[in-house]
Amino acid sequence: MNKWLKYSAIAVAVPVSLVALGVAKTYWLDTILAKADIGPEAPTLNTSGFNYRDLNKNGELDVYEDSRQPISRRVDDLVAQMNIEEKAGLMFQPPMTFGDNAEILEDMNMSMGYGTYDIINSRLINHFNVMGSAPVASMARWHNDVQKLAEQTRLGIPITFSTDPRHSLRDGKNATSVRTEGFSLWPEPIGFGAIGDENVAEEFGRIANIEYRAVGIRLALHPMADLATEPRWARSVGTFGEEAELSSKLVAGYIKGFQGANIGNSSVLTMVKHFPGGGPQANGLDAHQFYGADQAYPGDNFDYHLKPFKAAFDVGAAQVMPYYGIPNGQTSEDVAMSFNKEVITDMLRGDFGFEGVVCTDWGIITDKGAMGWVAMRARAWGVEGLSESDRFKKALDAGVDQFGGEELPGFIVDLVEDGEVSIGRINASVRRILKDKFRLGLFDNPYVDVALAEKIAGTDEFMKAGALAQRKSLVLLKNKPLENQQQEQGYTLPLAKGVKVYLEGVDENVASRYAQVVTNLADADVAILRVKAPHRAPRTDLNMGENIIETILNQGDLDFKGEELAHINEVMATKPTIVSIYLERPSVIPEIAKHAVGVLAEFGATDDAIFDVLFGDFNPTGKLPFEMPRSMAAVEAQFEDVPFDSVDPLFSFGHGLSYQE
Known part of the structure; x- marks a missing residue:
């Protein structure tokens, strides 16, 4: 009754009526009510010389608060104390972000569609996918602030923060990857496929684990164990390639690095995805969009895509995410995974x-889903x-434990x-979800050391390891023999220091440390072009949320066309040209392969x-983690579910030159 009176008094004080605003709900009021109802912090108490956090604030040592107890007993005790609203809240993992100065966002915002106080204290959700980025110390401070809010709920259940990859060199505008200031910089996962060494993948996992934990992130929404057997698929960049054996060993090393030999206080859990393999998308169209809902198996190769997942389970992957797609013809009912x-x-x-947590991909239930308050069909x-x-x-009946990108526990309660x-x-x-929180030690101490965060992330050791991995991932596709044989090895690459170079897509300050940079192509000895793999222009007939995703998913044809191709051809016809191409997925580059003197x-x-690599300070060792078809006709003729099956590929899987060959 007292709570009802408090809420009523606040509601009466609201100066503008909902009818006048023409809205169904005031998120501002949600925040006011949630903040008013926030409870006390959990005190640290002592009993018989044992310190514990009194999470439910009852002045007694409950089994779930006792770190000496077996996890199974702690889980049982907590489940017995939880009401249905608290249990339902545990089964959601929506996005959460912060303000410009890494402060808690109290009110509804475009990124989330709800306020932080509301989502934690009213909806009782305590798993969040961290969106956005800030300096390491700021992220660590924000993390602690949010954990303090969770501590003040009735049972003090701590938050598990998750993330998509954060060590990318990309600009952070990708839905499945974001660069974090202060973290070491590594190649994309497909680059690990080019390196081909599970020890490097494990080293990355070990370093990323330390950097994630520095800011409070304890769940990696990766690796992708999908096989990139369909070259047009937009998400090949997040895989380890198209070959099952290579991907299997890299997935295993990656997970071991993040989780450690045994899951415990120093682990970062991995959510391997997207079971049972999201690679064979029909016509390469991604299942984020309605027009890419179908997966295709014309080669009857469904089981091939399961191999990297078995490798993940063999090393104890904690969690699994199924994909959006429909595995057509593989089960008795053609519905999404x-x-x-x-x-x-x-x-x-x-x-x-598999006995761990199964979490859906983001936004499979509601038309809002993972895009906050931006419309996007489920x-x-x-x-x-x-x-x-x-x-x-239906998802619960199928066996799902948690819903990614959603924040509506009332449905479960009902x-x-x-x-x-x-x-x-x-x-x-x-029970599965709580087991992971206990295994990570979150109930005993969810907080991070803000002062230490900057010191343990992005260290010289970590930066050097990432820089070395970048170099190891580079694949020399072509190195044309010199006609005049003036260089000792008789090939175009490596270039001689001090050569005159014309640049496109390269920082002149970097290039000037190796060569003389000229601005006119006619004055150059050689041209160096850095280009990105081509893709088609986004569709424009979609709603706002779908348009956002469309600009992120680089899909469609793999060949250069129009003015872009004409310009590259013109440069190659004018001067000896080296083309460095960023491959988010395979490209069809017959003209470049024919006319460039070097292709990287x-x-x-x-x-x-x-x-x-171009100037010989590092000998290239990378190998292609997928084949590069010779034509779009060959791409269209191949089977979505079968690896390296295009006719007469331009560059085969595993191709890669070295200066010592």
């Missing part, structure tokens, strides 16, 4: 014996006709109270790394 009981319960749980492929409530039920889903089914998921493939590297 997270709604497919034969995929989740029969195959993942049954055949592979990726509910195959079940579009179901209500949102029935979609939740399903249980209406008898549509049993509390036993909910408890099964809650890169998967995320600085200009320094590129020039170290």
Whole structure:
């Protein structure tokens, strides 16, 4: 009654009526109510010489608060104390971000569509996908501030923060990767495929683990164990390539680096994705969009895509994310993976014996989903006709534990109270989710050392390891023999220091350390062009949220066209030209391969790394992690689910030259 009176008084004080505003809900009021209802912090108490955090503030040592107890007992104790609203909140993982100065965003904002106080204290959600980036110390401070809010809820359940990759050289405008200031810089995952060494993948995992933990991130929404057998697929850049054996060993090394030999206080959990393999997208169109809902298996090669996932499970991957796509013809019901009981319960749980958390990909239930308050149709492929409530039920029946990108626990509460889903089914998921929080030690101490964060992230050792990996990932595709044989090795590369170079797409300050930079092509001895793999222009017939995704997913044809190709051809016809091409996915480059004197493939590297190879300070050792087809006709004729099957590829899987050959 007192809480009702408090809320009523606040509501009466609101100066503008909802009717006058013409809105269904005031998020401002949500924040006011949530802040008013926030509880006390959890004191640290002592009993018989043992210190513990009194998370439920009852003055007693509960089993779940006792770090000496087995995790199974702690989970049982906490589950028994939780109400249905708290259990439902545990089953969601929406995005969360911060303000310009890494401050808590109290009110609804475009990135989230809700306020921080509301989502933690009212909706009782305590898993969040961190969006955006800030300096390391600022992110660490924000993390602690948010954990303090969680501590003040009734049971003090700590937050698990997750993230997509944060060590990319890209500009951070990609939905599945963001650069974080202060972290070491590494090639994209496909670059690890080019390196081909599981020890490097494990080293990256070890370093990324330290840098993630410095800012409080304890769950990696990666690696991608998908196989890039369809060259047009926009997400090849996040995979380790198209060959199952190579991907399997790299996935295993990567996970071992993040999680360690045994999951504990120093682990960062991995969520391997996208089971049972998102690579064979029909016509290469990605399943984020409605027109890419279907996966295709013309080569009857479904099982091939499972191999890297088995490798992940063999080394103890903690969590799994299914993909959006529909595995057409592979199960008795053509519905997307997270709604497919034969995929989740029969195959993942049954055949592979996976006992960890299964979290859906982002935004499969509601039309808002992972895009905050920006409209984007739910990726509910195959079940579009179901209500949102029935979609939740179908995913739960399939075996899903948690919903990515969603923040509506009321649906779960209603399903249980209406008898549509049993509390036993909910408890099964809650136990899996809580087990991971306990394994990470979050209940005992979720906070990070803000002063230490900057010192342990981005160290010289870590930066050097990333820089070396960038160089190892570079693949020399072509090195034309010199006609005059003036250089000792008789090839164009490596270039002689001091040569006159004309540049496009390269920082002149970097290049000037190796060569004389000229601005007129006619004055150059050689031209160096840094270009990106081509893709088609985004569609414009989509809603706002879908348009945002469309600008991120580089898909469509793989060949250069029009003015861009004409310009490259013109430069190559004028001067000996070296082309360095950033391959998010394979490219069709017959003209470049024929007329350039040197071609270098890169998967995320600085200009320094590129020039170290071009001028011989580093001997190239990388090998192509996928084949590069000779034509778009060959691309269109190949099977989406079969690796390296295009006719007469321009460069085969595993191709890569060295200066010592």
